[in-house]
Amino acid sequence: MSARPEATVSLYVSEAKIQPRAVHGWFAAWRWGIVWLTQLVFYGLPWITWNGRPALLFDLAARRFYIFGLVLYPQDFIYLAGLLILSAYGLFLFTAVAGRLWCGYACPQTVYTEIFMWVEHRFEGDRNARLKLDKSGWTFDKVWRRGGKHVAWLAIALWTGFTFVAYFTPARDLMREAAALALGPWETVWIAFYGLATYGNAGWMREQVCKYMCPYARFQSAMFDKDTLVISYDAARGEPRGSRPRGTDPRTLGKGDCVDCTLCVQVCPTGIDIRKGLQYECIGCAACIDACDQVMDKMRSPRGLIRYATQNGMANGWTRAQVWKRMLRPRVLVYSGVMLLIIAAFAASLMLRKPFRADVVRDRGALARIVHDGYVENVYRVQLMNATESRQRYRIAIEGMAGARIESSTDFSIPSTESRWVPVDVVLSHEAAAALGPGPHPLRFRISLLAADGTTRAEIHEKSTFVVPR
Amino acid sequence: MSDFFNDGWSIFVAVATLASLAACLVLLFAASRRKPMAADNSTGHVFDGDLKELNNPLPRWWMVLFILTVVFAFAYLWLYPGLGSAPGSKGWTSRAEHAADEEKARDEIARVYAAFKDQPVPAIAKNPKAAAIGERLFINNCAPCHGSDARGSKGFPDLTDQDWLHGGSPEKIEESITNGRIGNMPPMAAAVGSAADVHDVAHYVLSLSGGAHDAIAAARGKAKFVVCAACHGADGKGNQQIGAPNLSDNIWLHGWGEDAIVDIVTHGKTNVMPAQKGRLTPEQIHVLASYVWNLSQPRLKPAP
Numbered sequence: 001m002s003a004r005p006e007a008t009v010s011l012y013v014s015e016a017k018i019q020p021r022a023v024h025g026w027f028a029a030w031r032w033g034i035v036w037l038t039q040l041v042f043y044g045l046p047w048i049t050w051n052g053r054p055a056l057l058f059d060l061a062a063r064r065f066y067i068f069g070l071v072l073y074p075q076d077f078i079y080l081a082g083l084l085i086l087s088a089y090g091l092f093l094f095t096a097v098a099g100r101l102w103c104g105y106a107c108p109q110t111v112y113t114e115i116f117m118w119v120e121h122r123f124e125g126d127r128n129a130r131l132k133l134d135k136s137g138w139t140f141d142k143v144w145r146r147g148g149k150h151v152a153w154l155a156i157a158l159w160t161g162f163t164f165v166a167y168f169t170p171a172r173d174l175m176r177e178a179a180a181l182a183l184g185p186w187e188t189v190w191i192a193f194y195g196l197a198t199y200g201n202a203g204w205m206r207e208q209v210c211k212y213m214c215p216y217a218r219f220q221s222a223m224f225d226k227d228t229l230v231i232s233y234d235a236a237r238g239e240p241r242g243s244r245p246r247g248t249d250p251r252t253l254g255k256g257d258c259v260d261c262t263l264c265v266q267v268c269p270t271g272i273d274i275r276k277g278l279q280y281e282c283i284g285c286a287a288c289i290d291a292c293d294q295v296m297d298k299m300r301s302p303r304g305l306i307r308y309a310t311q312n313g314m315a316n317g318w319t320r321a322q323v324w325k326r327m328l329r330p331r332v333l334v335y336s337g338v339m340l341l342i343i344a345a346f347a348a349s350l351m352l353r354k355p356f357r358a359d360v361v362r363d364r365g366a367l368a369r370i371v372h373d374g375y376v377e378n379v380y381r382v383q384l385m386n387a388t389e390s391r392q393r394y395r396i397a398i399e400g401m402a403g404a405r406i407e408s409s410t411d412f413s414i415p416s417t418e419s420r421w422v423p424v425d426v427v428l429s430h431e432a433a434a435a436l437g438p439g440p441h442p443l444r445f446r447i448s449l450l451a452a453d454g455t456t457r458a459e460i461h462e463k464s465t466f467v468v469p470r
Numbered sequence: 471m472s473d474f475f476n477d478g479w480s481i482f483v484a485v486a487t488l489a490s491l492a493a494c495l496v497l498l499f500a501a502s503r504r505k506p507m508a509a510d511n512s513t514g515h516v517f518d519g520d521l522k523e524l525n526n527p528l529p530r531w532w533m534v535l536f537i538l539t540v541v542f543a544f545a546y547l548w549l550y551p552g553l554g555s556a557p558g559s560k561g562w563t564s565r566a567e568h569a570a571d572e573e574k575a576r577d578e579i580a581r582v583y584a585a586f587k588d589q590p591v592p593a594i595a596k597n598p599k600a601a602a603i604g605e606r607l608f609i610n611n612c613a614p615c616h617g618s619d620a621r622g623s624k625g626f627p628d629l630t631d632q633d634w635l636h637g638g639s640p641e642k643i644e645e646s647i648t649n650g651r652i653g654n655m656p657p658m659a660a661a662v663g664s665a666a667d668v669h670d671v672a673h674y675v676l677s678l679s680g681g682a683h684d685a686i687a688a689a690r691g692k693a694k695f696v697v698c699a700a701c702h703g704a705d706g707k708g709n710q711q712i713g714a715p716n717l718s719d720n721i722w723l724h725g726w727g728e729d730a731i732v733d734i735v736t737h738g739k740t741n742v743m744p745a746q747k748g749r750l751t752p753e754q755i756h757v758l759a760s761y762v763w764n765l766s767q768p769r770l771k772p773a774p
Contacts, residue, residue, distance in 0.1 A: 010502055010503055010527060011501065011502050011503070011525065011527050011528060012502050012527055012528050012529070012530050012532070012533045013527040013528075013529065013530060014529070014530040015529045015530070205531075208529060208531065212528075212529060212532065363613070363617055363618050363619070364613070364614060364618075365613055365614050365615060365616065365617040365618065365623065365626075366617050366622075366623035366626075369621075369622075369623040369624065371621075377621075379617050379618060379619050379621070381618050408619065421609065421618070423617075423618045423619035423620075424619075425619055425621070
């Protein structure tokens, strides 16, 4: 944007469309590897069957969440919190070590943009062809290339929306409903919303999402320090830039290694010139490294004019070993340590998780009542939550109060993944109640899951109180 | 609109709303162009000696989104209430939407209950699905008084025993739930006689269920019981037609012992079971009645 003094400038601009050149190389291969990995998981998981139901199903209506063998209740949301904390620490750690790795390789925005750009390349060709097509009038050629691209984009986007919803409605049911044009209103809305968001973000918005919408982009810079690997242009080696014949030593010509081919700018998905140093727009995709390495190979100069390097390493001319040694700095060690602890706690908690839950609530109607023969009776409601996919038997017992016993039934059978409230009457003899005195007294419930032979498979202890009336 | 003292406030709010929306647009356009700009693309402002404010223009799509939100606001105010007390062109009200939602919920509920509507109570009681619905209805509507185990407490009848104040047949239970019941025991001390007579009657009542009592007082009280017999029957077994409790079954809804009986004979008692017909549909009451009926049928209880 050219701004001369005393000229009126707009504070709003239509940002130029970026047409990045396709790039191949070591880092592009990594990105494609992660695209394949994440998308095989994302598109594939809803179709895997487990115990006669989808392996991954978030049944919002029934409030049950199935993850392979696990049946989670809304009460298990702590695991989601754990997962989010884990993801956050992962982000902190990777960012401290090597900058915006997430952005450059694994972020859905990057992944879908990569897929959409691949489609674009098939229909409209590479950068130069697309720039030419942008300028050309609406010829038949342009109409079918553009139209074909958008149809393909929309198809991918809608399939993405469909897959997203398939995590909440079994994919096969959803497919049947879609084929019969009988999708529910919310299913339609979410397929359309998620699909169109994919289409808009990966097709049209692209780098604008990273620059203006993404909060991570901004706070990740807080995790950078001078020992973080970032994509850097080696200015000492590259400058002064300029063209030279292949195979010549630039020093003898008074030049640097950079031949100013601008390929690093052409491949950049956010349209920046990495030679100006680290910029907030850089998503760390390393496309410029791949492009520059190929040029250096052709020029028969060593690779790495643009490379992953740390600010300290670049300034002090450190060797690779020296740079890696600085990776073991306190920040990285603390992030790693905390992350390992959380992983261990998360895994332990999952392993020790009981296959059922129980909750004891005092009856809201009556505090206490006197029944036959002067017995004091308290009523409780026990919620038994079966977190397995078969019918289970449970036994309720009380402990911690001499003379108290359960007068109602103690054994209950709960169908697969269901939750039920059962009333439990606890009575205490007149004499025992008199000995305790009026008021609330602690009482413990022991709820056991019974195996087929009647032995206890798991136990939960719940605290409650027993009230003796005045 | 009752929220305002007079129409003036409504007009004030409407004008302020429209003026604010227009001001948003004016601000956007007025602030989007700026004249003096230093040669280095900074706004010319310098803070703390060396901090310059650069001109990083917002993308145009952002501006378009801003305008769209203002357009949306105008469209919303046209369609829905929001402009002072103007009702909006669609005439939408939260009350009407709530009524429509209720209507829809009723339709959905009716479909669930349709299967049970014409079945007799004992048949419904055997259906596990209906039993589960009945249990939920009971917990939500009846348990606050009768307890979640339906065994009641002082003043609130136990529904699991065979002692029924107004009858335990499916029809009678349904009737009790639908229309409610009022149990009325008038103060009878004057009719019985002196305080000593009341004491004697209390012991006679205790003797009916074989509880601990003073046999001589009870013998004296028997003669005085005739005024009670009008409702409770000569043998004290009560009368379900008028909701008079059976006094001979050792079930004491309002407390056991001489003091409790003397108290109730002296002061009387009015006990109310509220009618549920406005809160529950007849189909819901039918299923609920089957659950309650089943509570007092020990042999029919489904295995827990």
